[in-house]
Amino acid sequence: ELKVEQNPLFLSMQEGKNYTIYCNYSTTSDRLYWYRQDPGKSLESLFVLLSNGAVKQEGRLMASLDTKARLSTLHITAAVHDLSATYFCAVDVAGYGGSQGNLIFGKGTKLSVKP
Amino acid sequence: ETGVTQTPRHLVMGMTNKKSLKCEQHLGHNAMYWYKQSAKKPLELMFVYSLEERVENNSVPSRFSPECPNSSHLFLHLHTLQPEDSALYLCASSHGTDYYEQYFGPGTRLTVT
Numbered sequence: 001e002l003k004v005e006q007n008p009l010f011l012s013m014q015e016g017k018n019y020t021i022y023c024n025y026s027t028t029s030d031r032l033y034w035y036r037q038d039p040g041k042s043l044e045s046l047f048v049l050l051s052n053g054a055v056k057q058e059g060r061l062m063a064s065l066d067t068k069a070r071l072s073t074l075h076i077t078a079a080v081h082d083l084s085a086t087y088f089c090a091v092d093v094a095g096y097g098g099s100q101g102n103l104i105f106g107k108g109t110k111l112s113v114k115p
Numbered sequence: 116e117t118g119v120t121q122t123p124r125h126l127v128m129g130m131t132n133k134k135s136l137k138c139e140q141h142l143g144h145n146a147m148y149w150y151k152q153s154a155k156k157p158l159e160l161m162f163v164y165s166l167e168e169r170v171e172n173n174s175v176p177s178r179f180s181p182e183c184p185n186s187s188h189l190f191l192h193l194h195t196l197q198p199e200d201s202a203l204y205l206c207a208s209s210h211g212t213d214y215y216e217q218y219f220g221p222g223t224r225l226t227v228t
Contacts, residue, residue: 004157033216042119042205043158043219088158102171103217105158 002027004091006106014114016078021109023072023089031092032072033103034063036085043088047074079113086110117141119220121206127226130196136223138189138206146212147189149181152222153202164189165212196227 003026013019023032031050035043047056049065049072056063060083062075072089090103119140128134140147149161163171164183178200180192189206203222209215 035219042221043207045216045218048216090158102160102163107157 002091002093002104004089004104004106006087006089006109008109009107010110010112012112012114013076013079015080018078019076021074021076021087021089021111023074023091023106025070025072025089025091025104027070027091027093027104028067029070029091029093030065030067032065033090033092034072034074035088035090037088037108038085046087076111079111081113081115084111084113119206119208119218121204121220121223123223124221125224125226127228128193128196129228130198132196133192133194135193136191136204136206136225138191138220140187140189140206140208140218140220142208142218144208144210144218145186146209146215147183147186148207148209148217149189149191150205150207150219151202152205158205162191163212170212193225196225198227201225201227 005024007022033048034046036046037043047063052067054065060077065072086108088105088108090105093102122137146165148163151159160173161175162181167183178195182190203224205222206220207217209217
């Protein structure tokens, strides 16, 4: 069974602090996506990671992918309140036993940044 | 209009009703998707269309019937739904179905009474 596990599922942190969200997956894949969802809103694409060792940064967020360990991380640096949202990782299993366009999502990490 | 739009944004329907959800993408993409997001489960892929042809049906009950008349429009026809079908239904699109990030619409919040 294909599994994508995120941890933690809930994260409360203070502004200015650093933290990392982890995304582990159980199948072979070299493509992983990170999305952000604000309450009542849709999913916004944050990062597309397409190869082993890929690292991407945007503002206070940095994502990385280790396909050998089947692990992606989303690192938050000096958190601010505006980062409060739910973050999802999604593993693309197309070509690896999954069908085309088949993204398997994690349960999401609900991040709350407090002053 | 830009991006991916969905109508209606909210829908309440009885178990004997028939309704349809509509999705339109203005990005020139060739692939479109329906997802279900409920409180207790991760986001679940329901259907995938590529160049107006259905390429994936993830064991979805027949009370959900998709339709893709062209590459810009996607519908989800609903009939005799159950209360457990209440969820947020998200539409997405991408350039293709391989190696392309998906862009999501705002979703339709469906409540089945």
